[in-house]
Amino acid sequence: MIVSKISNSADGTKLCRAVGDDQDADILREALRRMFRWSQDWKMLLNLEKGSVMHKGKRNQELAYEMGGKVLKVSEKERDLGVIMHRSAKPSRQCAEASKRQWRRDGAVGQLSPGAGLRGAQNR
Numbered sequence: 475m476i477v478s479k480i481s482n483s484a485d486g487t488k489l490c491r492a493v494g495d496d497q498d499a500d501i502l503r504e505a506l507r508r509m510f511r512w513s514q515d516w517k518m519l520l521n522l523e524k525g526s527v528m529h530k531g532k533r534n535q536e537l538a539y540e541m542g543g544k545v546l547k548v549s550e551k552e553r554d555l556g557v558i559m560h561r562s563a564k565p566s567r568q569c570a571e572a573s574k575r576q577w578r579r580d581g582a583v584g585q586l587s588p589g590a591g592l593r594g595a596q597n598r
Contacts, residue, residue, distance in 0.1 A: 477501060478490060478491035478501070478505040479491065480509075485553065486524070487509075487520070489505055489506065489509060491505065493534075493535070493537070499535075499539075503540075506539060506540070506541045509541070520541070520542075522541055522542055522544045522546075525541055525544070525546045525547070526546055526547045526548065526549035526552070527539050527546045527547070527548055528548070528549045528551075528552055528559070529548065536548070
């Protein structure tokens with residue numbers, strides 16, 4: 475039995491657990507082992523190259539975790555259903571990323587607007 479939070483979406487499968495001590499870390503490691511074994515048993519192989527761990531919290535021990543004998547890389551930020559989660563958990567990161575995307579979209583819309591194209595064609 476896995477006693478950690480599991481979520482599955484189009485963005486991937488996530489296993490989450492607060493780790494405050496060595497016992498919590500061991501529980502998370504066991505959950506990772508069981509999840510990997512389940513994926514093999516059901517022939518639903520996980521892409522371990524995309525696997526990562528995000529350490530959150532100021533007092534996080536930043537322990538290493540592995541899956542299928544491969545140490546998971548550490549990630550500073552992850553996208554989950556379009557929302558960017560940063561290890562700092564500050565919402566300003568999400569706002570900054572959303573603002574950058576909107577500026578890019580607005581710039582592209584301004585360049586491709588029908589009115590601008592018509593004015594350019596009339597001036598020729």
